[in-house]
Amino acid sequence: MRRYLTPFLFLSPATLLILLFFFTPVVATILLSFTDLSTTTFQNPSWVGLKNYQDLLADPFLKKIFLNTAKYVALTLAFNVGMGLLLALLTSLVPERYGDPFRALWLLPRILPPVVYVFIWQGLLAEAPMGLVSDLLGVSKNWLVAAPWTAVILANGFVGASFGMLIFTSAIRAIPRELFYAAAVDGATTWQTVRKVVLPLLAWPILFVTAYQTLSLLTSFEYILLLTDGGPGFYTTEVWSLRAYHLALSNYFGNVEFGLGAAMAAVLVVIGVVVSLFYLKIFNFKALVSEPKIEVY
Amino acid sequence: MKRGIPVRLEGLSKRFGRVEAVKRLDLEIGAGELVAFLGPSGCGKTTTLLMIAGIYRPTTGAVYFGDRRVDPLHPRDRDVGMVFQSYALYPHLTLFENIAFPLRLKKVPDAEVRARVQKTADLLGIGHILERKPAQVSGGQQQRAALARALVKEPQVLLLDEPLSNLDAQIRLSARAEIRRLQQELGVTAILVTHDQAEALAMADRVAVFSMGELQQYDTPEVLYHRPKNTFVAGFVGSPPMNLIEGTFTGDGFRSGELRIPIPGAPTGKGWLGVRPEHLALGEGGHPARVLVVEPLGREVLVVAEVAGVRLQVLLPEDRRPEPGGQVGVVFPERATLHFFDETGRRIGPE
Numbered sequence: 316m317r318r319y320l321t322p323f324l325f326l327s328p329a330t331l332l333i334l335l336f337f338f339t340p341v342v343a344t345i346l347l348s349f350t351d352l353s354t355t356t357f358q359n360p361s362w363v364g365l366k367n368y369q370d371l372l373a374d375p376f377l378k379k380i381f382l383n384t385a386k387y388v389a390l391t392l393a394f395n396v397g398m399g400l401l402l403a404l405l406t407s408l409v410p411e412r413y414g415d416p417f418r419a420l421w422l423l424p425r426i427l428p429p430v431v432y433v434f435i436w437q438g439l440l441a442e443a444p445m446g447l448v449s450d451l452l453g454v455s456k457n458w459l460v461a462a463p464w465t466a467v468i469l470a471n472g473f474v475g476a477s478f479g480m481l482i483f484t485s486a487i488r489a490i491p492r493e494l495f496y497a498a499a500v501d502g503a504t505t506w507q508t509v510r511k512v513v514l515p516l517l518a519w520p521i522l523f524v525t526a527y528q529t530l531s532l533l534t535s536f537e538y539i540l541l542l543t544d545g546g547p548g549f550y551t552t553e554v555w556s557l558r559a560y561h562l563a564l565s566n567y568f569g570n571v572e573f574g575l576g577a578a579m580a581a582v583l584v585v586i587g588v589v590v591s592l593f594y595l596k597i598f599n600f601k602a603l604v605s606e607p608k609i610e611v612y
Numbered sequence: 613m614k615r616g617i618p619v620r621l622e623g624l625s626k627r628f629g630r631v632e633a634v635k636r637l638d639l640e641i642g643a644g645e646l647v648a649f650l651g652p653s654g655c656g657k658t659t660t661l662l663m664i665a666g667i668y669r670p671t672t673g674a675v676y677f678g679d680r681r682v683d684p685l686h687p688r689d690r691d692v693g694m695v696f697q698s699y700a701l702y703p704h705l706t707l708f709e710n711i712a713f714p715l716r717l718k719k720v721p722d723a724e725v726r727a728r729v730q731k732t733a734d735l736l737g738i739g740h741i742l743e744r745k746p747a748q749v750s751g752g753q754q755q756r757a758a759l760a761r762a763l764v765k766e767p768q769v770l771l772l773d774e775p776l777s778n779l780d781a782q783i784r785l786s787a788r789a790e791i792r793r794l795q796q797e798l799g800v801t802a803i804l805v806t807h808d809q810a811e812a813l814a815m816a817d818r819v820a821v822f823s824m825g826e827l828q829q830y831d832t833p834e835v836l837y838h839r840p841k842n843t844f845v846a847g848f849v850g851s852p853p854m855n856l857i858e859g860t861f862t863g864d865g866f867r868s869g870e871l872r873i874p875i876p877g878a879p880t881g882k883g884w885l886g887v888r889p890e891h892l893a894l895g896e897g898g899h900p901a902r903v904l905v906v907e908p909l910g911r912e913v914l915v916v917a918e919v920a921g922v923r924l925q926v927l928l929p930e931d932r933r934p935e936p937g938g939q940v941g942v943v944f945p946e947r948a949t950l951h952f953f954d955e956t957g958r959r960i961g962p963e
């Protein structure tokens with residue numbers, strides 16, 4: 316008995332937190348998704364079984380929203396990971412006194428409150444003479460309307476890239492200096508050293524950042540909400556989580572449908588779990604966890 | 613395989629901010645010679661080696677390989693092989709691909725890569741484990757793989773940065789002999805960095821002794837042992853280290869406190885008298901001394917004795933073993949095996 320008690324004791328704080336902050340909301344969401352709870356039925360909601368899910372599937376815009384989500388996640392992810400990697404490599408190749416301030420600069424968007432950050436973007440993308448982008452390009456347009464996807468991806472990417480940058484930078488710094496020396500003596504150029512030594516050694520952090528950011532992008536919508544609110548026009552940049560939010564908490568017509576929104580959120584949880592399992596498989600999770608580093612008695 | 617070429621360092625120095633890691637170093641290494649850089653940790657050995665390899669740019673001075681000035685060149689244009697203290701094998705590659713790495717970069721055809729890697733690996737006795745990753749082989753095997761990677765491109769200059777210091781004592785001895793044999797067979801010019809004086813004396817044709825970024829002496833092991841240029845070299849080369857007694861030379865002897873040693877033709881003035889533990893003996897008529905410590909070293913016994921307030925280490929054959937606390941006589945050797953240094957530590961005799 317004691318044999319099993321100790322490991323459980325060690326794991327119990329984390330388990331409690333997960334139960335409280337993950338399982339409880341998920342279960343609540345799923346329960347909610349089987350009801351018709353909305354502004355009109357707020358007093359006496361009733362069980363409606365799978366009706367919300369049927370409505371979801373019948374929604375003519377579901378496909379567009381799904382594709383929007385895939386596009387948003389894939390492109391932002393590519394920017395985040397690619398730019399993060401590029402920044403980490405560039406700032407690691409120059410002396411620290413230049414690299415460190417440059418990295419700090421890239422962290423600024425992350426420490427700004429999203430509302431302020433988006434406000435700056437809106438200013439940048441406005442018509443001339445207000446908008447810097449219009450001034451620079453010499454074409455006066457509201458770029459938020461003209462190129463909403465680019466705006467959404469860049470605004471997210473400029474925040475998101477710094478995460479990869481930090482992880483990759485510390486991973487590059489963890490590579491022993493002598494490996495770089497060895498590569499130089501062996502005849503490698505800087506680019507060959509990056510390609511044949513550094514990148515293979517970053518495989519794990521790259522996978523980690525990709526997995527982590529996929530999940531966080533699937534569920535995050537605050538920058539889109541503030542920047543375009545799913546627009547311009549009809550669902551141009553509306554993604555899954557934003558749609559769930561709109562349905563459940565902020566319907567245009569004042570009638571918020573908690574039940575339907577919860578159904579969308581529940582589907583998103585399933586997608587998230589599937590994606591996680593997929594990544595865990597690539598991570599070769601079994602191999603990573605098979606041997607405990609210390610033995611517990 | 614091509615023969616090694618001479619290496620010449622001229623006024624070489626390296627600063628890191630305020631630290632002067634290497635100070636105006638002049639040194640010539642003959643073609644095919646094995647030279648050891650010997651000195652305590654932090655004295656600038658690795659920095660010098662990295663300047664020769666081309667990793668560090670010298671602050672001043674020049675590096676020549678033969679007649680070619682190489683210090684402005686990138687490492688890949690210098691034709692050097694290097695073994696790092698940590699071996700620096702690429703952890704994501706098999707031993708085969710580690711050794712093949714320099715050849716792959718030179719776009720050597722695959723068949724030739726295979727042949728050369730296999731040949732070099734066989735030479736070093738790791739031909740059968742080439743499919744393993746570095747983490748899956750022992751320290752000794754990693755060291756051989758690192759050596760194979762350095763040798764596979766048949767460099768003219770081989771640089772070894774403490775290649776043996778991470779090995780078990782037993783393997784270290786055989787690896788010493790093996791590196792020496794390979795180096796002589798291949799005729800490559802080699803520089804071996806070490807802080808282990810026994811290793812330097814055993815392996816090198818000549819030894820450069822460093823202290824705090826400065827070259828102290830550059831000579832054959834015999835000269836280093838018999839005629840150290842200063843008290844630093846005297847104390848660093850030889851094990852157990854030379855006894856160095858501070859005192860005054862009086863023309864006909866040496867005086868330190870109560871201790872008086874007659875030496876015909878001694879210099880005059882303040883200075884240091886050096887005498888190696890193996891040149892001291894215990895016996896009748898010696899200077900009366902008290903035994904403090906007796907330390908059996910296997911074949912020999914190390915005795916620490918106090919003579920008139922001066923502590924001396926004496927190395928004795930194993931069968932001579934005095935009692936700790938007992939009284940003995942310490943006998944000083946002939947003038948020829950003594951060493952005289954002036955106040956600043958510079959050697960002043962005997963000639």
Ligand SMILES: Nc1ncnc2c1ncn2[C@@H]1O[C@H](COP(=O)(O)OP(=O)(O)O)[C@@H](O)[C@H]1O
Pocket residue numbers: 628631632633651652653654655656657658659660
């Ligand atoms: N990259 C570096 N930056 C700053 N100081 C360094 C660097 N490399 C070496 N040093 C300093 O230079 C001195 C010599 O170091 P090193 O050549 O590594 O000594 P050794 O190899 O003889 O132990 C030391 O004081 C060390 O702290």
Ligand SMILES: [Mg+2]
Pocket residue numbers: 654657658659
């Ligand atoms: Mg060193």
